[in-house]
Amino acid sequence: MYSYRKIRPLYLLVIALYGLLAAPVLASFHYSQHHGLVWLLLALAGLVCFMACGGWIVAGITRLWQRRLAACTLAGCAALLLLLRLISFYFQGESFNTRFLYHLNTDSLAASAAYLPLMAASVLFLTGCLWLTWQTVAHLPPRPADTSWRKFSPLALTFVLMLVLEPDLARLSAAQWQLLSQQEPAPALDNIDWKQLGLNRAALTPPPGPVTPGKNLVLIYLESLERLYTDEQAFPGLTPNLNQLMKTGLLFDNMLQTEGTDWTVAGMTASLCGTPLLYGLGPGGSNDVLQGGFLNQATCLPDILKRAGYYQVYMGGAATEFGGKGTLLSKHGFDQVKGKNQLIPLLADPSYLNGWGLYDDSLFDLAAQEFERLATLQKPFNLTLLTLDTHHPSGHPSASCPRYPAIDNSILHAVHCTDHLVARFLERISQHPAWKNTVVVLLSDHLAMRNVAQPLYPDDYDRQLLFLALNTPLKSSVADSGTHMDVAPTVLDLLEVQHSAAFLAGNSLLETAQPQVDVYAQSRLDAIQYLNLNLLTGAAGGICDHAQLFSAQNHKLLISKREVPLSMSGMPLPFESMGTTHGLIALLNDRGTVTSTFAVNLRNLAHALYQYRDHPFIVIAPAVSLPFRSVDMAANDDEIVAVLGKLGGEQLILGKAPNLESLHLSNSGCQQVLTHVMSSQTDSDNTAYLANLCQPDTPASNTVDPATGALHLTRLAHEDGLFQVTLANTGPNRYEVVALEGLADDIRPDEPDSCHAYYGHGEVIIPAIEEAGRLSARVLQQIPGETLQFSLLTELFLTQP
Template sequence: MQMILIFLFSLPVLLAHNYNLDQSATTTISALISVSLLIYCVSALLINLKRGSIRNILGLATLSALAIYFYAQFLSYYLQGSYFNQQFFFHSNFTTLIETWSVYYPLIILFLGWTTCICLVFLYFRNRVSGSEYSNELLVLLLVSALVLDPGIRDAVKVKTSLMTSPSIESLEQIDWEQLGLDRNALENFDIATGVGKNLVLVFLEGLETVYMEESIFPGLTPNLNALNAQGWQLNNLNQIEGTGWTMGGIVATLCGTPLVYESSLGGNSIMFTRFLDKATCLPDILRQADYQQVFMGGASLEFAGKGDFLKLHSFDQVLGKAELRRELPDSSYLGGWGLFDDSLFALALQQYQRMAAAEKPFNLTLLTVDTHHPGGEPSSSCSPYAEIDNSILHAVHCTDYLIGNFIEQLKQHPAYEDTVVVMVSDHLALRNNAFSLFPKGYERRLYFNVLNSDQLASSQVLATPMDLAPTILEMLDITHDASFLVGIDLLNAEGQHSERNMDDPRRENIIRYLNSNHLSTAENEVHYSLNRANWGEIDFVNNIENVEFTQNGVKFNVDGHDPYFILPELPNFQQKDFRLYITIDVEQASAMALYYLTDEDKAYSESNKLTRETETGSNQLVFSLNRRAGQGRLRIDPGSNPGQYFIRSLEIRS
């Protein structure tokens, strides 16, 4: 039994280290010795137990738990080429499983079949083998040795020890902001003054890095991007650092000027579904202050990795993903495993660009491609394959190159292009994919960044990270603003700054974790009011609101008349702190939500004491900044004047 179990458990370990980007014979041998010792000791200890249902249950539970660990380890190496890390746990949730089922279901079926074999082996042999000749004490000692030999566990312990031994931060005053290259003003972006600039088209290219554009490595793979490089402004030394190595990490870092790192106490696999970084001032937040229209379009589901929640929280008027865009397709069945193909995305994006340009307001159209998603890519059917090498990732890169080249050529035909800056950027370096073996050993991998239609000409060799992109893009848009970013700097005006920044300083990273988690995110004790069952009775539905139905943390109602509104209960004195009201609301027709407040000078719900936010059909995430405007009193909320059902999914007042 033990030899069969060792063989079965060794399979995912061998496969995992085959996909390890830092392949080492020593590491592989250590891992195999570790799993062999571990399974031998566990199975021997189980056999030494008294026969019966308790041993059966304990044996099946233990072997199943070990199966989950070793298979998860294999998945981590298969998907990203490394052991468990923040990136892996970030995606480890039920939503990810549902959204990626069509792509990865064979791996799940394989796991179920493999685990079933392990359990059947145990059930068949459990009463057919004699007990171990070694004492239980020796077996436990060998088991501990097995854990020590596991390379992944050793590295994880080192990282955890480093975090635990880092000096605790008790005050912002003990942070050496200048030496660490951090901007304390980013914690105090309450009132942002802005001026209008150029339009923005921002395209995140899934895992598309500079190596694909090297003609000496992949001749003719990206002719369109190479041609656009000759027309634009590039960063030739754009580096990926901790917290930026996956899609949401890259998006957060690029838009918000801080990496997606956080304290482990906040959780991990559901972090973007919480209030994480809700206090950070990001690129779209600044553009909103300048009255920009803002639309995000991506082919994948908005539920994946909390992307939709995060983008709605940060001022996008519309956030459109697979479910929303699929309805616009001529053939709604034309979908890949990750969602819309890139040819569909760019076709719909062109239509969106034309609509936004016609509105005669400045706009931000942000896109996220998906065809080049690892490990194999899924090129659109409208593309020709890459002729030089038969490789699915390279076919997908070649296809996306063609599609973005065609998209930008069409943008250039529109009159609004003269006042539009186009930014193309990697969301992250390519994760482990089937083209990795073609990458030259020792090649210095860099993120791609190219800006079209800016006033900048010469490309820059300045040391840069994704956190520097938001302030740099704002400068290229000619936006005047007084916002600050925690980590990012404007690379166009960074003389003398970049050389002082130590990107890999662990002390710096730990401080960023602390600031992201405790100063740029809302803690539970900063929520001063939340709509839930406990305070339903305190809300007065005063006028033209019918069929009120409370849910766990929200409320549904119908509006059928003029001037509907409701009044919240007595709340804290808003003049003592900076408060914001966060509302997530679904509406059937586009309208506007109004918030009325009272002041010491004006005790009426007057037009002078009113804040308004536009709402679009569907889900809306709105933020009202009270900023010491309101005195102590009750807030009045007018959800919208159009008839229909309204659903407030959440309502919170935070400081």
């Protein structure tokens, strides 16, 4: 038996170890924004159960060195978990959540050396826990060896109590169990109610047609700077310059933050790409999004500007590796991405830095120089900035800034500083001639997280994002509620960029009729997460990297091992329709990677391929339905063929079969065929294809009214429907739909009439229309923000009068 004198050191060491491990629990409670005393008591009780459970296990090990190793392993894991939770509470006022787990990767950790004292304290804490554990084990009496199950019942009970009592461990365990035991299938493309959820299916395919540039863009993400700080009742005189700008610019007055937009990279992704950064927390999860280049199959605002010829530069004071900002921006059209490491050599004093990187006064000085440089390029540009001084929890006000006189608070000083620096930057660039053609957008990257100013926030305040557009003809404010996802389409309208792109979860707030959608609905968030991972993010690698290019099995189509959703207008298509009434188009990029796949009615196959005239493709359809004149089919008309090609260039048969189920394509010789097609010369504007879209011996049934200039289209196809349409001539090369009537389906799939007009993805293609005795082909482009108005994009005369 151990005497009290012998076990007294053990009691003291256990108490010391428990006290040290309890310290981060108490600190977490101190920084918590939502948890009460019950959370604290449960967390401390859970820690007691853990130590009891660990002591029971260690006491059963005979050799001292093995006991010490096991004890240090258990204590180290517990200490690390408690420390990580404390860091989560310290930065965001909450325990483990999506945004914390998102940043838990080597790139972010390596780039986040912002708080060296915190990192040093963490090392000391871990060292202390291990040393106390090492000493404690030496005084721990061994437990008698007994294999009876009754001897293990205290261990099992203690373990269960630990899982039940420890609040965050219980929450994570319950979430993981729900994930593993979930029986409901994940949302599928075929059963998404697009209209009810306020989602745009057109965002799943690359936008067709050209993009016309508009004004220059200066987009400034304001770190954690929300509308609250501009409230004169809450913080008088804190942001005098922003308040004045809000009176003279276009203010979006009801901007909400939703799930998947509540940290910097998520807010940037959502505002640029029109979809929140939602992903699964199971296997893959955020790693799939990161490895996929942040929604690499989505069309984002900088992608559209890139197509319009914009030169795009990002500048931010922090390292671009943190949170994957550099990956997001470089994968979506930015020409230069400059962060801490790229900007430090440009500083007059490279030592003038805070823990995260450059101060905002340095950033804005360099940005003003960059604006002047970009203005000399004789092309439109996008300069995107991300401030840093207002970063939680304490802020880092620049040395050149005045302090906020009303309250001595470091975050408020930083907000006051950013207000001053933004005004100084705008004053400088407004003196440049390029200012006349530049739109400036100020946007909160997200709402403020836990910071030292939050005790000063008014109770129950309706917190909103700041979204302000300057130097536009539009003034006043927009009262319609919006989210990060609405920023990209709204900015494109403000820039007057002509495009046909769609955004999954966002709409232009300049449109008069906004959809009424519950942006917090779980069904909507689930659908977006599914679409982000399965349709807007694609695995790296080209079609030739997989052994099987295409297969049809078990009523599923697979291209490069990826299932192709069979649907149209959000409604499922029967598998049997593929190859009979519908065909399949897979769009490729220049590296041979499939960027999107979609079904198309066979009567519209030729038109749809013209809409994606800038993309290499694989088309799978009956041989009789293919529009190519140059392909040596070597196939019966009723056989299913797969063709790889480019419009105006080469088209080569990959394979053929009597039916779709028999069509299996391997990658044998794939790279050689792909290289040949990609290197083939193309007709840059595909005028020859458009001219031959309608057979010469087929009479044109579309006409132009000689008196009014109205277009009468006797058969216009849209997806699976046929319509008779009249477009009134409302101005030079402008048209508006004034009459529309549904028609019976009188075009047989096996006898396609390619002379009919077609509408899809913002374009009306009219292969043949008669005016004053001569035929022409026309392409109309939908005017952004107007659902029934179009402008003339292309006119090609087929005959002379």
